[in-house]
Amino acid sequence: MGPNKILKPTEGELEILQVLWEKGDATVRDVHEELSRTKDIGYTTALKLLQIMYEKGLVTRDESAKSHIYKAAVSREKTQKQLVGKMINTLFAGSPGQLVMQALGNHQASSDELEQIQKLLDNLKKK
Amino acid sequence: MGPNKILKPTEGELEILQVLWEKGDATVRDVHEELSRTKDIGYTTALKLLQIMYEKGLVTRDESAKSHIYKAAVSREKTQKQLVGKMINTLFAGSPGQLVMQALGNHQASSDELEQIQKLLDNLKKK
DNA sequence: CCCATACTACGAATTTTATCGTAATAAATA
DNA sequence: TATTTATTACGATAAAATTCGTAGTATGGG
Known part of the structure; x- marks a missing residue:
């Protein structure tokens, strides 16, 4: 029982997970800055991806501050x-x-x- | 010069390439039968995928007979x-x-x- | 207190991938 | 020759992934 579906990250999600694994945790801004180093990507695109990953359970987030802080939920x-x-x-x-x-x-x-x-x-x- | 774009096969395309690499060449029927062993897939779905792969240059085909014969174009x-x-x-x-x-x-x-x-x-x- | 700034949320559009139905055509066979 | 069968072509739909614009909201500095 429980929410143990097999999660298969997409290409874009993997790039973000990579950042989170490296940094431990990160805001959208952190992630976006990191991704921007290698590709053209809008801020809200990174945001949206993180939101989707949150819904899927690929990441967790701490919403206590205005800028949410994301962590990878999969190792x-x-x-x-x-x-x-x-x-x-x-x-x-x-x-x-x-x-x-x-x-x-x-x-x-x-x-x-x-x-x-x-x-x-x-x-x-x-x- | 030339059509040397980087071709990144999708998931489904990889499954088909796998069959072609194994068999050397194959008709749509061959490919479909092989894929059917492990998943539910319609004949025309396999056909369409092979046609798309042909357009992309992932496979070549011999059209001289009624049943076209496909080969992998990438090693x-x-x-x-x-x-x-x-x-x-x-x-x-x-x-x-x-x-x-x-x-x-x-x-x-x-x-x-x-x-x-x-x-x-x-x-x-x-x- | 007001404004500029930095966020998040949300929805929409686009693109890519996957899937299949239908029609046209050729080949085999009865 | 007429009919069934096997095959390709094509288009439509659906599903998944990506991208970004706009609006709303909170926060901090002046």
């Missing part, structure tokens, strides 16, 4: 898990390894990250 | 590269390693694949 990790799973299915025919190699092969990871991946890999190989 | 690899890159940016704050660990940690890869990944990793670490 980055959970969203990543959801979308990565979908991508593996629709784009890599169900093979996670193919995705991993695509990502590793085409995008440079730091040596720190490579070490972390190595450790995880060692663990997986043990089983 | 699986290129599409993967494009969408994985986007995902790294919008969902993993630009860090490919995070994506890799997400995928490895949450989805079981075969030991063959783990070996391949290991080799790739060794290579990357050398540099």
Whole structure:
């Protein structure tokens, strides 16, 4: 029971979630300024998106001050898990390894990250 | 010069591309039958989607027979590269390693694949 | 207290995606 | 040859996502 529908953020909603995940919380102004750095977008457009996300339950907000303060209501990790799973299915025919190699092969990871991946890999190989 | 706009397949288009990549080529009927295995979809819906994809340049088709034969006009690899890159940016704050660990940690890869990944990793670490 | 400013709310228009019905046409078959 | 069947084309509708204008409201400075 309860409002646990599967929420699939749209493209635009993801951009906003990204901002909220980075900053922790943000006003419409904060979000709008951040989005403006990479694209042309009106203030009320950002506002409207946040309002819709609020209705959907993708964000929470504190209305006690005049400027509402928004927070992400879905975790980055959970969203990543959801979308990565979908991508593996629709784009890599169900093979996670193919995705991993695509990502590793085409995008440079730091040596720190490579070490972390190595450790995880060692663990997986043990089983 | 030339029609090299960035083509971003939609959800539904990706499902169809997946079928075309698997089969090499296919008629509308083939595609429709395949999609019907996992979802409710009308024949003319599949047809229309393929027609739209044709207009966009996502597929080519051979019209010499009554039943047109469609092929993907974009490669699986290129599409993967494009969408994985986007995902790294919008969902993993630009860090490919995070994506890799997400995928490895949450989805079981075969030991063959783990070996391949290991080799790739060794290579990357050398540099 | 009044005005300028900064917000939110709301509704409307647009664009994109998805879905399907109907008509026209060609092919197969009875 | 006449009829059924398979197929494409086209347009209409619906649903989802995006965008922004306008109006109303509160707040803070003068």
